[in-house]
Amino acid sequence: MAMPLQPVEKLTDVPPEVVAAFRDALDRVTAALEPGRPRPPPDVTAVRLAMLKNGYAVIPVTSPDHPSHRALPPGKAGKAPIMRAWNSRTAENTTPEMVRGWATLPHQGNTGICCGKVIAVDVDVSDARLAARVVRLVGSTLGRTPLQRIGRAPKTLLLFRAIVPIPKQAWPTTASGDAPRIEVLSKGQQFVASGVHPGTRQPYRWIGFTPEDVPYHDLPLVGPEQIATFMEEIKRLFPTSLGVAGDATATTATTPDDATDQGDHFFTRVNRHALTHRDAWVPALFPTARKEAGTGAWRVTSDDIGRDLEEDLSIHADGIRDFGTERSLSPIDVVFEHADDDFLMPRDAALWLCEQIDVEPESLGYRRERAIVSEGWRDRFHMLSMSDAADAEPPRWLVADLLPEGTVAVLFGEPGAGKSLVSLTLGVSVASGRDFAGRSVRQGPVLYMAAEDSGSILRRVSALREDVGDCPAFFVLTGKSGAIDLRERASPDAQSLLAAVHEVRPVLVVVDTLPAATPGADENKGEQMGEAFAVLGAVAASGAVVVALTHSSKADATRPRGHTSQLATAATAIQVRKEPDGNVRASLTKARDADPNQVLTFRVVVRGLCDRNGTPRMDNKGKPVTAVVAVALSDDEARASWTGPRLSPAQVVARDALMEGFLASDGAGLSDADWRAACQERGLSGATNLKDRRDAIGRAIRDLAAKGLARRHGDRWWPVTPGNADPDDLLDDMGTG
Numbered sequence: 001m002a003m004p005l006q007p008v009e010k011l012t013d014v015p016p017e018v019v020a021a022f023r024d025a026l027d028r029v030t031a032a033l034e035p036g037r038p039r040p041p042p043d044v045t046a047v048r049l050a051m052l053k054n055g056y057a058v059i060p061v062t063s064p065d066h067p068s069h070r071a072l073p074p075g076k077a078g079k080a081p082i083m084r085a086w087n088s089r090t091a092e093n094t095t096p097e098m099v100r101g102w103a104t105l106p107h108q109g110n111t112g113i114c115c116g117k118v119i120a121v122d123v124d125v126s127d128a129r130l131a132a133r134v135v136r137l138v139g140s141t142l143g144r145t146p147l148q149r150i151g152r153a154p155k156t157l158l159l160f161r162a163i164v165p166i167p168k169q170a171w172p173t174t175a176s177g178d179a180p181r182i183e184v185l186s187k188g189q190q191f192v193a194s195g196v197h198p199g200t201r202q203p204y205r206w207i208g209f210t211p212e213d214v215p216y217h218d219l220p221l222v223g224p225e226q227i228a229t230f231m232e233e234i235k236r237l238f239p240t241s242l243g244v245a246g247d248a249t250a251t252t253a254t255t256p257d258d259a260t261d262q263g264d265h266f267f268t269r270v271n272r273h274a275l276t277h278r279d280a281w282v283p284a285l286f287p288t289a290r291k292e293a294g295t296g297a298w299r300v301t302s303d304d305i306g307r308d309l310e311e312d313l314s315i316h317a318d319g320i321r322d323f324g325t326e327r328s329l330s331p332i333d334v335v336f337e338h339a340d341d342d343f344l345m346p347r348d349a350a351l352w353l354c355e356q357i358d359v360e361p362e363s364l365g366y367r368r369e370r371a372i373v374s375e376g377w378r379d380r381f382h383m384l385s386m387s388d389a390a391d392a393e394p395p396r397w398l399v400a401d402l403l404p405e406g407t408v409a410v411l412f413g414e415p416g417a418g419k420s421l422v423s424l425t426l427g428v429s430v431a432s433g434r435d436f437a438g439r440s441v442r443q444g445p446v447l448y449m450a451a452e453d454s455g456s457i458l459r460r461v462s463a464l465r466e467d468v469g470d471c472p473a474f475f476v477l478t479g480k481s482g483a484i485d486l487r488e489r490a491s492p493d494a495q496s497l498l499a500a501v502h503e504v505r506p507v508l509v510v511v512d513t514l515p516a517a518t519p520g521a522d523e524n525k526g527e528q529m530g531e532a533f534a535v536l537g538a539v540a541a542s543g544a545v546v547v548a549l550t551h552s553s554k555a556d557a558t559r560p561r562g563h564t565s566q567l568a569t570a571a572t573a574i575q576v577r578k579e580p581d582g583n584v585r586a587s588l589t590k591a592r593d594a595d596p597n598q599v600l601t602f603r604v605v606v607r608g609l610c611d612r613n614g615t616p617r618m619d620n621k622g623k624p625v626t627a628v629v630a631v632a633l634s635d636d637e638a639r640a641s642w643t644g645p646r647l648s649p650a651q652v653v654a655r656d657a658l659m660e661g662f663l664a665s666d667g668a669g670l671s672d673a674d675w676r677a678a679c680q681e682r683g684l685s686g687a688t689n690l691k692d693r694r695d696a697i698g699r700a701i702r703d704l705a706a707k708g709l710a711r712r713h714g715d716r717w718w719p720v721t722p723g724n725a726d727p728d729d730l731l732d733d734m735g736t737g
Contacts, residue, residue, distance in 0.1 A: 047194050047212060048099045048111050052091060055216030056113045059086045059190060060102040063109035064198040078198030082108045087188050089114050091216070110195025113211065116165045119222060120185040121158045121230075126178065128154040129337065130238070134182060137237060141230040143220040148207045151197045159211075161219035162186065163502045166227060171234050182234050184227055221495045223502075236346070267332060269364040270350045273357055274331035275317055281356035282315055285335060289315075305338055395593040398430065398507055398545045400439045403572060404593050405507070408536045408546045410567065411586075412560035413576035418584035419549045420457065421630035422576055422602060423510050424448070426547070428464045429632075430508045431474035437600040437632035444507030445473045447500060452516035454478040459627040463607040467631075470612075475504070486517045488531045489538060498538060506544050511536070513549040523550075523562030533569045557706045558589055577708060583638075584630055587708050587720075597711065599720065601638035602630035647707075653684040654700040658710055659719050669716030675701065 048058045064078035082105055102108055113120075121138055125131040131154040138145075138158055147159040165187040172181060185191060193211055197204055274281060282289055282298045289300045297316040302309040302324050311323035313334075320329040329337075335349040354361045395404040403409055413419050429436035433443030450457040454476070461476060477500070485493045501509065511517050514532065521528045536546045548570075551561045558575060560566055567573055573590035586600040609617045609625045617625040647655065657678035661670040670678070676697050685696035701717075704710040711720050 042194070044109060044111060044194070045100055045103050048102070049096055050212040051111070051113065051193065052094060052096065052099060054211060054214065055091050056118065056193075056211050057089045057091045057094060057116075058099065058193070059083060059089050059112045059114060060105060060108040061110035061112040061190075061192055061195065063107045064196050064201065066107035077107075078110055078196065079192055081112060081190060086112075086190065087114060090117075110192050112190040113193045115185045115189045115191070116187040117162055118216065118219070119160045119162045119166070119227070120189075120191050121160070122183040122185055122191065123156045123158070124183065125155060125180040127180070127337070130180065131156060133237065134234070137233055138230065141233060142222045142226055145220055146209045146214050147211060147219065149191075149193065150205050150207065151192070152199050157191060159219055160222045161216060161499075163221055163223040163499055166224050169227065169231055171231060171238070180238065182231075182238075184231070217492075217496070221499060266361070266365040267346065267350055270353055270361075271330045271332060273359060273364065274353045275319070277357040278315055278317070280358065281331070281335075281353055284356055285338060396442075398442050399426070399436050400441070401594050402436075402439055402588075402598065403545045403547075405442070405545060406540050406543045407571035407592070408533065408540050408548065408569060409572035409574065410548055410550060410560050410570040411574045411576060412550045412552045414552055414557070414578075417552075417576045417578045418602065418604065418630060419576050420460070420512055421584060421604065421628065422574075422586050422600075423512060423547055423549060424457070424460050424464060425602065425630045425632055427508060427510055428461070428468055428471060428474055432468040432471045434468065437602075438634045442507055443473070445475070445504050446508045446510070447475050447477055447504060447506045448510045448512065449477040449484065449497070449517065450512055451479070451484045452513055456627075457512065459609060459625070460629055462609050463627040463629045465610075466607060475506075483519045484517045485519060486511070486532055486535045487519075487521050487528065489535050494535045494538075497535070501539050501542050501544065505542070509539050509544050509546045511546065511548045513551075515550060523566075526563045526565045529563045529565050530569075533566065537569070556702075575708075583633075585708060587711075596713070597720075599638075599708065601633045603633055604628055604630055647709075648700075648703075650684050650696060650700040651703050651707075653682050654679050654697070654704055655709060655719065657682050657684075658704070658717060662718050669713065669718040671715055672701075672717065675717055 048060075051058045060082045062077050062080050062082050066077040066082075083102075121142070123131055123134045123138075125134060135148075135156065135158070142158075142160055145158050145160055149157045149159075151157070166184075168186055168189055169184040170181060172179070192204060195204060196202065278296075278298055279291075282291075282300075286298070286300045286304055288304045289298045291298050295316065297314055300313040300315070302311065302313075305313065307324065309324035314321050314323065315331075315334070320331065320334060321327075322329055331353055332346050332349045335352055336346055339349065339352065351361055351366075354364065354366075396406075397403065398405050411419055411423055426436055427446045427448050428434075430441045430443065431446040433441060435441065448457070448461075458476060461474070465471075477497075479493070485491050486497065488494065489498075497509075515521075515523060518528075518532045521532060523529060536548060540546045550566070552575065553559045553561045557577075560573065567590060570590065571592040572588065572594065574586050575589050576584060576586050578584055582604055584602040584604060586602070588594065588596050588598045590596070591598075606626050606628055609627055611617055619625050654675075658670060658675055661674060661678050676694075679697045679700065680693065684700060685693040687693045687696060701710065705712070709720055710717055
């Protein structure tokens with residue numbers, strides 16, 4: 001029965017092997033319909049233009065038939081760039097006209113791609129089994145890429161997108177003839193992406209997709225840490241196959257953790273035991289091997305191991321010699337290369353040998369991971385004394401005593417409360433180096449992600465130019481393809497945001513708003529919000545402050561809406577409210593390092609907009625285009641302008657009871673029970689039922705807290721006024737300090 005067709009959103013959703021199979025089938029059908037007609041060569045200029053359009057820095061490369069001369073030594077034709085200063089080429093400074101002009105150059109039939117923004121993992125391994133292992137290792141450490149090129153099979157090359165350009169890396173560090181080598185090509189290197197291989201005289205081919213199909217931005221992102229991990233695994237994967245070790249008694253692979261005493265390691269001991277007990281493992285590895293009666297050596301023919309060579313593999317007590325490849329091997333080498341289990345690491349081959357010769361690995365010096373961890377705990381933890389804590393580094397502030405660097409903050413409030421107004425003023429202040437609400441800032445680049453209503457955000461940014469002029473360090477990010485999606489770190493938008501952070505190095509990133517940037521996520525599900533906050537945490541790990549805007553809870557306006565993990569993860573939480581006098585107030589409800597009693601006040605003003613030349617802008621009706629912005633007030637200005645929210649009679653009684661108790665306590669504040677008792681003594685509620693009276697008192701207390709007129713610190717309450725939420729300052733204002 002035919003399988004139903006599954007729709008795909010983009011080409012790279014189709015597995016590369018499916019595309020490759022389809023193209024091979026198409027070639028066979030074409031050959032059958034038109035026998036004897038050769039397939040026309042690709043249009044080199046068209047190929048280059050398609051790659052350039054997809055974001056790759058293409059360059060012309062010499063054809064294999066290019067004659068050798070002083071500037072092009074023998075062996076370089078077909079791989080060497082044909083132009084000077086080729087390594088300065090980028091997709092941005094290369095034009096289609098320039099590409100078309102290359103067609104007039106002689107012997108320029110191959111096409112290269114410059115590395116830097118592109119990372120190429122070059123697997124220069126002639127053994128098909130080992131090459132396949134490297135490709136699997138690439139997938140497990142760097143991710144699966146849709147672009148894999150074949151030149152001289154099984155040698156291959158895989159493409160990725162760099163978070164930041166890195167230096168070239170290789171193992172072994174120096175090339176040695178035809179010995180296997182793994183290279184990570186990056187800044188200053190190039191590779192041939194299209195044309196004819198100079199060795200095989202056959203076209204380079206891609207498995208499934210080509211750079212003409214896959215845009216640069218669709219390649220998986222990799223960073224320096226992933227590359228470092230990959231190279232470490234490569235060194236563990238090929239310790240002997242790359243010629244690092246020699247005869248059967250040599251140490252095939254080890255690290256200080258594997259060592260039992262100086263110069264005598266687990267792998268060496270395994271090799272010695274395996275040569276002594278050849279009969280226990282050779283037949284299991286090579287069922288058709290033949291044992292020689294006179295010498296006791298085992299002979300494995302090339303036919304037995306499926307290779308087109310005449311000479312045999314000899315396994316003798318004195319060592320192992322592969323006469324087909326003229327190599328001396330160890331037992332671990334042989335198992336690693338020929339076992340059907342496809343061992344990924346030499347350690348696995350060594351453990352298999354231990355099992356076959358019936359010896360406990362620990363008796364040969366093997367230490368299992370749990371032992372390594374238990375003995376090496378000091379390598380993973382710092383144990384600090386109280387004196388060490390006294391010398392700990394103080395917090396580094398982006399905004400003095402408000403936002404510590406490298407943290408996530410949540411700014412929340414009701415719709416229309418002024419969250420975007422406050423965050424835009426914050427962003428412009430940081431980008432320009434101007435004080436924010438009387439607090440000094442660390443100046444630096446700012447990325448403001450407008451996940452909703454980007455038009456309004458841009459108009460407000462334009463209005464703020466009146467305060468700071470053209471600020472080159474402030475950038476607004478808007479989505480090019482619909483809604484922005486930061487629900488998980490693996491999403492393209494999250495990866496692109498991380499790439500932008502690595503490139504721009506902002507000190508502040510604002511996400512306006514978090515619900516809009518996580519479309520479809522259930523904000524009440526801890527797992528889903530945890531994924532989103534993991535993205536924000538990854539941005540903060542760069543040292544930037546991340547401010548995420550969200551809505552306040554319907555049940556409790558003093559908390560952000562959604563799962564409690566949001567508030568638990570954030571280092572700072574700021575509630576924004578619109579007051580009856582039109583001002584906007586921002587109050588800290590959580591502060592890990594800052595003073596938790598701060599209240600910031602902003603005046604909302606309307607400004608007319610001008611274009612970049614200073615000309616007033618008009619809408620289609622001929623009326624001036626305006627935008628609303630928030631202007632931060634100093635603490636003194638806030639106190640002078642504040643008239644306070646409107647209060648119900650019950651709220652007035654509760655406020656007066658709190659103020660009186662606060663003064664009587666000399667600033668120590670009131671416990672919840674004492675405040676409730678004072679409210680009851682003042683007759684806050686006239687209800688006859690005790691439960692109704694208690695409910696009315698509790699409701700008045702919650703309302704005062706929601707309006708920012710009362711704040712709890714530990715188990716104590718105190719009154720709040722704008723700009724002075726500290727108890728001592730309140731006492732001074734009241735003349736009792």
